[in-house]
Amino acid sequence: MNTIIPKIALSKLHGFGPVRIAQLISKMGGIEEIFTASLNEIYMQTGFAKSLLREIKREEALLFAEKEGLFCEKNGVSPLFFLDHNYPRRLKQCQDAPVMLYYKGTSELNQKKIVSVVGTRNETNYGQSILEELIISLKDQNVLVISGLAYGVDIHAHRLCLENKVETIAVLGHGLDRIYPNSHRTTATKMILNGGLLTEFPTNTNPDRENFPMRNRIIAGLSDATIVVESKESGGSMITADLANDYSRDVFAFPGDVNRIFSSGCNKLIKNQKAHLVTKASDILKIMNWETKPSGSHHSFDLGLSDVEQKIVDFLIKNGEVHSDSLCNALILPPSQLSVILFNLTLKNVIQAAKGNRIQLMPY
Numbered sequence: 033m034n035t036i037i038p039k040i041a042l043s044k045l046h047g048f049g050p051v052r053i054a055q056l057i058s059k060m061g062g063i064e065e066i067f068t069a070s071l072n073e074i075y076m077q078t079g080f081a082k083s084l085l086r087e088i089k090r091e092e093a094l095l096f097a098e099k100e101g102l103f104c105e106k107n108g109v110s111p112l113f114f115l116d117h118n119y120p121r122r123l124k125q126c127q128d129a130p131v132m133l134y135y136k137g138t139s140e141l142n143q144k145k146i147v148s149v150v151g152t153r154n155e156t157n158y159g160q161s162i163l164e165e166l167i168i169s170l171k172d173q174n175v176l177v178i179s180g181l182a183y184g185v186d187i188h189a190h191r192l193c194l195e196n197k198v199e200t201i202a203v204l205g206h207g208l209d210r211i212y213p214n215s216h217r218t219t220a221t222k223m224i225l226n227g228g229l230l231t232e233f234p235t236n237t238n239p240d241r242e243n244f245p246m247r248n249r250i251i252a253g254l255s256d257a258t259i260v261v262e263s264k265e266s267g268g269s270m271i272t273a274d275l276a277n278d279y280s281r282d283v284f285a286f287p288g289d290v291n292r293i294f295s296s297g298c299n300k301l302i303k304n305q306k307a308h309l310v311t312k313a314s315d316i317l318k319i320m321n322w323e324t325k326p327s328g329s330h331h332s333f334d335l336g337l338s339d340v341e342q343k344i345v346d347f348l349i350k351n352g353e354v355h356s357d358s359l360c361n362a363l364i365l366p367p368s369q370l371s372v373i374l375f376n377l378t379l380k381n382v383i384q385a386a387k388g389n390r391i392q393l394m395p396y
Contacts, residue, residue, distance in 0.1 A: 036104070038063045039113040040097035040234075043132035045088045050114055050131050052080075057115070067094060100234050109208055110135045122146070125357045126253040126279055130232035133250075134208055137228015139176055139199045141254070144351055145322055148178040148251045148276070150269040151185025151261035152294045159185060159262035159294065162286050166259070167192040169313030173322060176227070178203060178254050180247060180268070181216055185261050190219055193227070200227040203250045205243035207231060212239035230254075248272040257282040257320060260307065263297030270297050273307060280355075280388035283307040284316050321353040321392060340365070341377055345393070348383065353392035 042053050042063065059078045060066050066074065071085045104111050112119045112133040120141040123129045135141065149166070151159060163185060170177065177193050179186040181202035193200035200223055204212070208231055211217045220229060232250060233243060248268055252258055252275035260283070263269035276283050285307035288295020301307035310316055317323050337345065340363065347362055348354065360370055374391060377383045386392050 036111050036113070037094065037097045037101050038067055039116075040100050040111055040132060041067065041090070041093040042113075043130075044093040044096050045090070046093075047084055047087055050129060053131055054115070056080075066090075096234075103209065103235050104134065107208070108136055112141075118142075120254055121358065121361055122255065123250065123253040125355070126249070128249060129253060130250070132234075133230060133232055134234065135228055135230045136208055137201060137224050137230070139201055139227045141201075141230075143174075143176045143199075145173065145175040145320075146178060146255045147175055147316075148255040148258040148272065149185065149189040149261065150179060150248075150251065150258060150263075150272050152263050152267070152269065152297075153182055153184035153186075154294060155184040155188060155262060156292070156294055158288060158292075160188065163188055163261050164192060166261070166313045166316075167196055167198060169317075171196045171198055173317065175322070176201065178251055180205075180244075180251055181211075181213075181220060181229075182268070183213065185269075187216055187219060189261075190223060190227075194219070194222055197226065201254075202227075202229050203247050203254070204229060204231040204239075205233070205247040206239040207233045207235040207237040209235040210239075244268060245271055249275050252276040252281065253279055255281060257284060257316065259283075259310075259316065260285040260298050260301060262286070262288065262294045264293055265297045265300050267297070270301075273301055277306055282320065282388065284310045284319075286310060321386075337377075337380075337382075340373060341382075344373065344377065345382060348391065348393045353386050353390050356389045356391055359391065 056066055056078060057063055067090055074085055075082050112135055114124060114129055114131050167189065177189060177198055177200045179189045179202060181187060181190065181204060190200050190202060202220060202223060206212055208229060211220045223229065248271045252272050258273055258276035258281060260269050260273050273283050283306060285298035285301045287299055287302055287309055290299060302309045308319055343363055344359060360367055381394055383391055384394050
């Protein structure tokens, strides 16, 4: 736990977000140095204004981190720092990703296929039937389902996942020392063994109203796609869908009766071309290129590919359609170099561009 304490403390430095913290670490040569050097030494090495450095409150941050670290250790919570290898890679691609996450669960946060399922708290019979078909259809697809443990679509999605042995994670708007709403505690406890609970908020954080839009950005950022089952034209589901669009992630919406208030949000997303219109789970799997491929359908190329080109092809064979950032991270290549290689592979008719800076192999 000694190694995690300064990381937690970094997340509590007053006036410092992910960009400034990354600059601090880079210019100071490490994390511990930020807490052992004098403010003048930090000023000399980083160039940050002295007025800013005087307000960072390092001692308070360290005291807080020690208490939080102790809670994590006693309760089986994994603190995830935004520069760690096990921090969710999809979320790391988002500019407003939190510095620290707290996670309790069994599911891998960097799985191959992840979707968010969101919707109204006033779920109708129509929405229930859609959701049941969706989750049952995802059962054999090795898809991790993210939602927010709220009333309505959220909790129904989590419970259907548990019933069908689909891994599911709830993103919370408070610390892991509590569950809100309390009536969902039993479901949340079961999820720890078949998914997990995730939050950016430390202990003693109440489920205040302003926390939930922040929670929604994590739901959108964790996933390859966001699926809106039922929604009004305003509310958390629409916020999550807008965020997913901002992150260049796919958004799907089920259409509904134009006279129903809880279909109006989905219809609006489709009308404004902010979501794919889908009527069943197979539509989503097809658009995401997640349909089960018959054995023997792998590509085989004999085009004199370079080693790095072949690595990209092998990665796409294994993972299907991926975001270009995923290739950068997996192959440890700078974006400029990757762009040239992808251009050459396109000329060779090996790959093609897909929506949202995604890359896929040419179909054969």
